[in-house]
Amino acid sequence: MKLGGFEEIVLLAVGALGDNAYGVTIQSILKEKMKKNPSIGALHSALYRLEEKGFLTSHEGGATAERGGRRKKYYQITSGGRQILEETNALRMEFAKSIPGLNLSVD
Amino acid sequence: MKSHPPKWADRLLDWFCPPELLEIIRGDLYEIYHSRIKKRSRFQANVQFVMDVLSTSQMISKSKRLNSNKTGMYRNYFKVAWRNLLRFKTYSLIKIGGFALSIASCLLIALYILDEISYDKHTPDSERIYRLRNHWDKEGTMLVWPAMEAPMKKAIEEDNPGTELVGRLIPFAGWFLAGSNMVNIEGEERTIYEEGFVYADQEFIDIIDLPMKHGDRASALKEPNTIVISASKAEKYFGNTNPVGKTLYLNGNKERSFRIGGVMEDLPSNSQFAFDFIITLTSEEFWDGEQSSWCCSNYMTYIKLHPGRDPVAFAENMKVIQEKYQVPHFMSQNVEIAEDMRDHRFFSLQPLTDIHLYSTEMFDVFKNGDIRVVYMFGSVAFVILLLAIVNFINLSIAKSSTRSKEVGIRKVIGSSRAEVRTQFLMESFLFTFISFFIGLLLAWVVLPLFNQIAAKSLHMPWDDVWFLMASLAVVFFVSTLAGSYPSLVLSRLIPIETLKGKFRLGAKSGMLQSVLVTFQFTTCVVLIIATIVVSRQMDFILNKDLGFDKDQVILLRGTNTMGDQLPVLRDQLKRLSEVKHVSSSSYLPISNMSRNGNSFWNDGRRSEDKAISGQFWRIDEAYLETMGMKLLEGRNLSRDLATDSASVIINQQMVMELGLENPIGAKITNGDTYTVIGVIEDFHFEALTENIRPLAMAYGTWANETTSIRVNTDDMQTFISRITNEWDQLMPNQPIRIQFMDERFAQMYKSVKRTGQIFSVFAFLAITIAGLGLFALSAFLVEQRRKEISIRKVLGATPANLFKTLSSKLVMLVFISLIFALPGGWYFMKEWLADYSYRINLSSDIFLISAISMVLVAIFIVSFEVVSAIKRNPAETLHAE
Numbered sequence: 001m002k003l004g005g006f007e008e009i010v011l012l013a014v015g016a017l018g019d020n021a022y023g024v025t026i027q028s029i030l031k032e033k034m035k036k037n038p039s040i041g042a043l044h045s046a047l048y049r050l051e052e053k054g055f056l057t058s059h060e061g062g063a064t065a066e067r068g069g070r071r072k073k074y075y076q077i078t079s080g081g082r083q084i085l086e087e088t089n090a091l092r093m094e095f096a097k098s099i100p101g102l103n104l105s106v107d
Numbered sequence: 108m109k110s111h112p113p114k115w116a117d118r119l120l121d122w123f124c125p126p127e128l129l130e131i132i133r134g135d136l137y138e139i140y141h142s143r144i145k146k147r148s149r150f151q152a153n154v155q156f157v158m159d160v161l162s163t164s165q166m167i168s169k170s171k172r173l174n175s176n177k178t179g180m181y182r183n184y185f186k187v188a189w190r191n192l193l194r195f196k197t198y199s200l201i202k203i204g205g206f207a208l209s210i211a212s213c214l215l216i217a218l219y220i221l222d223e224i225s226y227d228k229h230t231p232d233s234e235r236i237y238r239l240r241n242h243w244d245k246e247g248t249m250l251v252w253p254a255m256e257a258p259m260k261k262a263i264e265e266d267n268p269g270t271e272l273v274g275r276l277i278p279f280a281g282w283f284l285a286g287s288n289m290v291n292i293e294g295e296e297r298t299i300y301e302e303g304f305v306y307a308d309q310e311f312i313d314i315i316d317l318p319m320k321h322g323d324r325a326s327a328l329k330e331p332n333t334i335v336i337s338a339s340k341a342e343k344y345f346g347n348t349n350p351v352g353k354t355l356y357l358n359g360n361k362e363r364s365f366r367i368g369g370v371m372e373d374l375p376s377n378s379q380f381a382f383d384f385i386i387t388l389t390s391e392e393f394w395d396g397e398q399s400s401w402c403c404s405n406y407m408t409y410i411k412l413h414p415g416r417d418p419v420a421f422a423e424n425m426k427v428i429q430e431k432y433q434v435p436h437f438m439s440q441n442v443e444i445a446e447d448m449r450d451h452r453f454f455s456l457q458p459l460t461d462i463h464l465y466s467t468e469m470f471d472v473f474k475n476g477d478i479r480v481v482y483m484f485g486s487v488a489f490v491i492l493l494l495a496i497v498n499f500i501n502l503s504i505a506k507s508s509t510r511s512k513e514v515g516i517r518k519v520i521g522s523s524r525a526e527v528r529t530q531f532l533m534e535s536f537l538f539t540f541i542s543f544f545i546g547l548l549l550a551w552v553v554l555p556l557f558n559q560i561a562a563k564s565l566h567m568p569w570d571d572v573w574f575l576m577a578s579l580a581v582v583f584f585v586s587t588l589a590g591s592y593p594s595l596v597l598s599r600l601i602p603i604e605t606l607k608g609k610f611r612l613g614a615k616s617g618m619l620q621s622v623l624v625t626f627q628f629t630t631c632v633v634l635i636i637a638t639i640v641v642s643r644q645m646d647f648i649l650n651k652d653l654g655f656d657k658d659q660v661i662l663l664r665g666t667n668t669m670g671d672q673l674p675v676l677r678d679q680l681k682r683l684s685e686v687k688h689v690s691s692s693s694y695l696p697i698s699n700m701s702r703n704g705n706s707f708w709n710d711g712r713r714s715e716d717k718a719i720s721g722q723f724w725r726i727d728e729a730y731l732e733t734m735g736m737k738l739l740e741g742r743n744l745s746r747d748l749a750t751d752s753a754s755v756i757i758n759q760q761m762v763m764e765l766g767l768e769n770p771i772g773a774k775i776t777n778g779d780t781y782t783v784i785g786v787i788e789d790f791h792f793e794a795l796t797e798n799i800r801p802l803a804m805a806y807g808t809w810a811n812e813t814t815s816i817r818v819n820t821d822d823m824q825t826f827i828s829r830i831t832n833e834w835d836q837l838m839p840n841q842p843i844r845i846q847f848m849d850e851r852f853a854q855m856y857k858s859v860k861r862t863g864q865i866f867s868v869f870a871f872l873a874i875t876i877a878g879l880g881l882f883a884l885s886a887f888l889v890e891q892r893r894k895e896i897s898i899r900k901v902l903g904a905t906p907a908n909l910f911k912t913l914s915s916k917l918v919m920l921v922f923i924s925l926i927f928a929l930p931g932g933w934y935f936m937k938e939w940l941a942d943y944s945y946r947i948n949l950s951s952d953i954f955l956i957s958a959i960s961m962v963l964v965a966i967f968i969v970s971f972e973v974v975s976a977i978k979r980n981p982a983e984t985l986h987a988e
Contacts, residue, residue, distance in 0.1 A: 023135035024142075040139065041123075041162030044132055048125075048166070060131070066141045070134030 003055075003084050009034070010046045011055055011085060015077040022062075022072040023047075047075060055081035112140050112156040123163045132163060180526070181533070187513070188534040195506070201883040202502055203542045205876045209495035210546030212872050215557050216488035218550075218565045223476050225377045226463035231316045232411065235271070237418055237456035239263075239408040239425075240469070244451055251469045253457070254404040257397060260308070262428045263408075269416035274311030275388060275406040278473070282306075282405060283393060284357055284386055289668050289841060292344055293354040293364065298841040300665055301340070303383035306391065312371075314411045315380070315459075322351040322369030331390035333368035337383040341370045359668045376564050379462050379473045401436035410456060418456040425454035441714055480862055487866065490630055491873045496589045497623045498880030499535070503593035504620060505887035514597050515605035527598035535590025536583070543582050560864055562857075592619070621920060624884065627877040628924030628961065629931070634870040635957040636932035637939075640949070641863045644940065647947045648856055654790025655696055656735030660848035661827075663814040663834070665841065666691060672837045673811060679833050685820040690733040691811040694724035694804075696792035697851045701810060707803065709765055710774035719764045721800055722792070723777060725807030731756075731787065733817045741771045741785030744806045751806050756785040761801035781805060794855050795945045815848070878968055881917070886972040889913060897981035909977045914969045921965045928961075929954050 003011070013029050014021040023044065031037050050056045055078055062072040096102050117133070124132050136159055143152040192199045227233055239259070243250040260273045280286030287302040309328040312335065317324055320338045327335050334355070341350050354364045365386065374380050392398050412421060429452065437445035457465070464478040514527055522530075551567050558565055568574040666673055677689045693701035706718035728746050731738060739759070744751050755775065762770045773783045781803070789799045820826045827845060834843040853860075889896075896909060904912075933949060940946040 023131065024138050027135075027139070039162030040132065040135055040159045041165050044124075044128060044135075044163065045166050048128065063134070064138070067134035067138045070130050070137065072134060073128075073131040 003053075003088055004046075004049075006038070006042070007046050007050055008085070008088060010043065011050055011077065011081055014047075014050075014056060014075045015081070015085070019074070019076075021075045024072075026075075050081070051075070053080075054078060055084055112137070113153055116157045116160045120160050120163060122167075123160065124166050128166070132166075136160070184530045184533050185537065187530075188537050191510070191534075192538075195509075197886070198502060198506065198883055199538075201879045202499060202538055203545065205498050205879050206495045206539065206542030207545035207549055208872060208876055209491045210543050211549035211553065212491045212869055213488045214546065214550040215553065215565075216484050216869070218554075218567075219557075219561060219563065220481050220485060222377055222563060222565055223464060223481050226476070227378055227460050229375065229377070230459060233459050235412050235414060235416075236314055236459040237410045237412070237421075238459065238462055239410055240455050240457050241404070242453050242455060244453070252404070253407050253466075253469060253471060255406045255408040256401045256404050256433070257406055258399050258401060258432065259406065259408055259428070260310075262432055263410070263425075266428050266431065267421060267424045269413050269421065270410060271413050272310045272314050272411040274308040274314045274409050274411075275306075276308075276311050276409065277306035277388075277406060278382065279405065287665075288357040288384075289359065289665055290344075291356040291359065293356065296840055298359065298668075300842070300844055301384065303337075303381065305382045305385055306388050307385045308388045311409055312385065314409050318372040320370045320372050321349045322367075324369060327369030328385065328387035329389060330366070330368065331387065332363065332365050333387045333389070334365040335369045335371050335385040336367060337371055337373050339373050340383045341367075379475065381473075401432050409459070418458075422454045422456055429454075443714075444718070483862075483866070484869075487869045487873070490634075491869065491876065492585070494627060494630060494873055494877045494880070496585060497627055498876065498883075499538070499589040500592050501620055501623050501880060501884050502887070503531075503535075503590075504596060505884055505891075507593065507597050508891060510597060511600055511605040514600045515602040518600075518602040519606070524598045528594045531594030531597050532587065532590045535594070536586040539582050539586035539589065543578065547578075560861065560868070562861060620884075621916075624881065624917070624920050625924045625927075627880065628921050628965070629928045631874050631877050631964075632924060632928030632957055632961050633932045633935065634873055635960060636928070636936060636953060638867050638870045639953050639957060640936045640940070640947070641866060643947050643953070644943065645856070645860055645863050648795045648859075648943075648945070649853065651791075651795065651945060653696070654736065654788050657697075657849045657852045659818050659820075660733070661816045661818060661830075662695070662846040662848055662851065663816065663830075664844040664846060665812065666814040667693075667812045668841060669838060673814070676833065676837055677814065680816060680830065683826075683829060685818045685826050686816055687819055688729050688733040688817040689814065690727050690729035691808065691814045692724070692726045692730055693810040693812040694722075694726065695813060695815065695848070696734065696790055697848065698793055698855050701812065705777045705803075707761070707765065707775055707777050707801065709767075710776045710780050713776060719761070719801055721761055721764075722802045724802065724804045725810040726804045727806065727808055730804070730815075733815050734790075735817070736790055737788040739786045739788055741783070743785060744804075746806075751784070753779075753781055754784040755781040755803045755805045756787055757783055757804070758787050758799070758802040759789045760799050761803060762786055764801050775803070777803075791945075795943060798944045878964065881965065882968045882971065885914075885917060885969045888916075889972045889976045893976065893979075893984050896976050897979070897984040900977070900981045901985070906977050910970070910973055913973045913976070914966060917965055917969050918962065921962050925958050925961070929958065932957070 009030065010026065013026050013033075017025055017029060023040065026047075027038060027040060027043055030043075047056065051058060056075045057078050058073050058075045060071045060073050062074070063069050120133055120136070121129065136156065139159070140152055140156050143155060192203075230236065238253055239255055241250075241252050241255070255275070257275075260275055263270055263273045277285050283306075285304050285306055287300065288304055289298045290301045291298055307328065309326075312324060312328060317335075319327065320341070322335075327333065336344075336350075344350065345353065349370070350367050351369060353367050355367065356364055368387070371385075374382070397403075410421070412418065429448070433452075434445050434449055437448060462471075462473070462475070464476050464481060466473070466475045467477050467479070517527060517530075554565060554567060557563075666676070669676065673691060677691065680686050680689050701724075703723055704720055705723040707721055707723075708716050708718060726744070728744050730736075731743055738756075741756070744754060744756065748754075757770065757775070765773075765775060767773050767783070770783050770786050774780055775783060787804075791799060792802070793800070816830070818826060830845075831843050892913070896913070899909060899912070932954070936949055940949070
């Protein structure tokens, strides 16, 4: 199963948000960290794909007046999601080693 | 909530998002919208909302849409429609067959009409090209004719500004070399007969932008004695070589040669111009002073205006020319004519593209079409299509009983009315589409035959995108029209009733059915009446007593080239036992022969009386006997009396119009004075759409293009080989050209006959389509009453009783339709016959025959199903109860 670049970021964002990961919060954290504003359409289609691939699960709830009484869809990272993030990172590190002067270590 | 994002964008979201995510995404968008509206202006928030909505368009996933529930339903609709189509085979066959027939007919008629209205539209700048027309409007009679005087060209060039080009054309067969000639190529022995000669100016071919194969159009007719020939004739004489500069002779006249100035492409079939040889008018002068004389109108004059120039202003300006040239010309001869001209004659410009369809009221020589025929065929196509649609509606309603349970189940499971309606509309679309496809193939197969009947060269416009688009549009339109009412009726059914087995369509649709059937019967009766009247009128024309005897007359054409040999030929022919009379004259009582318009007065009354316009023919002493014309008073012309060079024979019409009390011995004049020595009975010398005109005939042997032979033989074949033999000895280089007078006569009515034939074919088709529909309808009506019939039978009804019960409704509808059809048919036919000066009476037997045959046909159609229903064993239908 492949993981696209934007999908990886979204997956990371969901993981980082913990229990409060739904469309609006994911968009705002991405905006904050990336200094770029991903469109809600792009975001949801990425989320949809990630869920289809089994990297995310979701549950619905938390309707508010602002949303016109509509429910939110909260996402949570699955073990498969964690695994793919680790695999992707391992691959990245392996390549990084062979590029002289590139420092990718996590502290 | 105070503020709301734009509704249309919100609705767009329904389209873009997968349904299961719709609520979530909309919630997100609203939440963002409201947080934005707090920070920024409402406008900005709205714009960003729209952007966000648009961004969700990437969520449209094809696989999801196709797998949606709706597609499944559509598939199901088609499946059910297809199964129904296969299950009721006769019914489907009639529905589709009728539709296919009607679509094929409509296609053919559409092609015909499109061809008719396409005439001359291919000419570049056709919107600026006109033909100049004369009008004469006096005492309620309006005459229109397109011929102008020779100097008109120069006058317009000088006195009517805004004119780009003026070009003249003489297409009148028999005018000097126009029409047909014997052609010799320089250096070759053979003499070949050719038709399609005209005279024209260089400017004329510039105006119509004649496409050339060889030579330069701009100079093809510039020099005197030049000629332009068509590509097919060039190939016939010169093969693939370029013949420009070669020389040819006409009618054995070596004194005058014509140099080929260019070869034109063959003129297209949808052009008013149909000729193969164009002789230049440059320096042509038919007699001394002809080109500058305002006496005679022999030139069709075509005008190309500068862009933006108003044709009405041009026509107004023509008054100046009339005042300057035409009025003074007549002033010197007859003041009254000159003044009449000033008051009653005016000009107009007829657009080039109108000439083909709008010239029936004029004296015109082109083989023109008729806008009334276009309308007639158009309405026939419309009626045929309407009949097929009516069939469709009627049959769908009749058959709805078999579908009512299905509708009930669908509704119980959750179909909405709209969905049921969609279903039946789609079914109608399916039927129409299949029919259309079959109809298209049918039209394609029948087209060669149709071309033959209609004398056209139509082809299917497969490569025309517009044609296909238009066809698809028609399919959609027709299927909607045909399907909307049945789908409405079916979608209205109440599930609980249909499932219980109760099925009632309600009085309204029964009423509609009756109205539609009455409409079909009415159309059929009108078409039957029309077919009878048209064929009777044709018979009448072809067999009318014409005042001469057209049978057993052989015409030898092209005898004008024989010179001294002609009297020899006549003498030798007279020696043959079969030959009764031989006469040479170019003037024959069939159209497309020599004609000349003359003005006649009683001698000495030239400046006082109004001129009588009539024909002035040249004949010989054997003419009357050869043609079988009847001398009422006086005597025939004689070759031996020297005084007979100033004698004439006139017809009764001439006697009447000149008001002669004692015609024999009276003197009449057309410039020269003649003494009347005989009066002949009126005979028809033009098509029977025209009245008999005044006619004078004088002695003259030079007009001898045709030699007519009256024969009395049963073995025409042998006789023809004998005269061919005689001919070949006298004229070894010119093949004999034989025509039969009765065939030439029939040719005069070819186009009328053709129109009649096409009409009859389509009328027959229309009646067939309606008949098929009625057949299927009656079958279903009987089917619905199957149990009733069985019970009646068990209770002792006789077959006659049953027949009456079952067929009475349809027969009653036939009678109702007669109320509309008979006066309607009478009216239409009266209008149609009004075009003929000699016509049949609309006698009552026509209507009686039509009415009776309709009733019989209706009973015949109904009886099929009724009889089988009566014969059926009641136990079969009732055993389930």
